[in-house]
Amino acid sequence: MFKLPNMSGLQRNDRADGTEILKVESEMNVTLPNTFKKLLQSINGLSLGGGLAIYGTEELMERNETWEVREYAGGYVAIGDDGGGNVFLMRQELGAMEVLLVGAGDMNPKNATVISPDLIEWITSGFPLPFDMDVLVDVPDTCRIVLIKMPDEGLKGLLQIKTTLGLATSTADLLKGSKQLPFVLVDNFPYGKAKKLIEELGVMGSVLSLKTN
Numbered sequence: 001m002f003k004l005p006n007m008s009g010l011q012r013n014d015r016a017d018g019t020e021i022l023k024v025e026s027e028m029n030v031t032l033p034n035t036f037k038k039l040l041q042s043i044n045g046l047s048l049g050g051g052l053a054i055y056g057t058e059e060l061m062e063r064n065e066t067w068e069v070r071e072y073a074g075g076y077v078a079i080g081d082d083g084g085g086n087v088f089l090m091r092q093e094l095g096a097m098e099v100l101l102v103g104a105g106d107m108n109p110k111n112a113t114v115i116s117p118d119l120i121e122w123i124t125s126g127f128p129l130p131f132d133m134d135v136l137v138d139v140p141d142t143c144r145i146v147l148i149k150m151p152d153e154g155l156k157g158l159l160q161i162k163t164t165l166g167l168a169t170s171t172a173d174l175l176k177g178s179k180q181l182p183f184v185l186v187d188n189f190p191y192g193k194a195k196k197l198i199e200e201l202g203v204m205g206s207v208l209s210l211k212t213n
Contacts, residue, residue, distance in 0.1 A: 005126035009048055013056050016044035020057045028061050030077050033096035035119045051083030052127060068193060072107035076100075079119075085141075090119065101129070104141075105192045142212075143191045145198075147183045149207040157204055161185070164197055182209070 004010060021037050032040075045056020055063055055078070064070070067087050069078045080088040082101070089100040089109060099119050102112035115129055116122035145165065151157025158174045161167075167174075167185060177183035191210070198205035 003124055004043070004046070005124065007048060007126055010046065011048075012046040013044040015042050016040045016057045020044075024057045024060050028064065028077075030064075031092045031094060032077060033090050033092075033119070034094050035097050036077075036079055036090060039120065039123070048127065052080070053083065054080040054088070054123070067104055067107065068190065069107065072192065072196060073102070073109050076109055088115075105195050107192055141191060142188045143194055144187050144211040145185045145189055145194055146209045146211055147178060147185055147207060148181060148209045150178050150181070151204055151207050153204070157207075160204065161201065161208070164201055165189075 004012065018041070021032065021040055025032055039054070040057060043054075045054060045059060047053040053059075060077075060079075063081070064078050067073075067078050067081075069076060069087075069089070073089060075092055076089040077092050078087050079090050079099075081104075082088075085104045086101055087104055087107070089102055089112060090096050090098065097118045097120075098114060099116045099122055100109060100112035101115045102109065122128065147161075151161065153160070155171075155175065158178060159171065162169065162171070162174060165186065169177075169185065174185075177185075185208075191212075194210055198208055198210070201208070
């Protein structure tokens with residue numbers, strides 16, 4: 001049993017059994033660190049004041065799909081978030097203990113901050129962070145992708161943008177919209193995914209702008 005810190009607003013769930021944990025690993029096709037599994041067997045998820053949360057077995061799959069962890073942070077698993085658009089990651093290794101913090105808009109682990117070398121120690125110490133929670137970046141869940149300039153490549157560039165973003169918009173509508181700038185290509189698009197795809201477009205990505213909803 002873990003001794004949780006005495007903090008206002010801290011809520012915890014009942015323990016998970018081994019069967020629940022194995023089912024989650026199988027359905028997600030992931031390897032959960034032993035330290036995290038040990039936590040789940042004592043506390044199957046917890047939250048602090050409606051903000052910071054450590055996921056239980058019921059949230060793990062849904063939240064990892066929402067953050068698109070498999071696509072943008074392969075080899076890692078999201079174990080929680082701060083409630084403000086920042087995600088807690090751990091390596092998919094049995095012996096992993098280190099906890100990382102990364103913005104949902106940039107899930108690349110190379111850009112993450114190590115907040116603790118030991119998950120259990122971090123939790124029992126009251127979730128300390130190396131900086132003030134107030135300065136964490138508030139990343140939106142979704143955005144609009146707006147065409148603000150015609151690509152130098154013309155129609156060829158528009159078609160490349162359409163393919164990269166996976167747009168259902170017809171070529172005719174794209175051409176029409178490109179003559180009435182700014183033109184909203186897509187609404188309610190996952191923000192993190194939008195940033196990643198625009199990066200893949202390279203220089204051509206400069207003709208696009210992200211607008212929060």
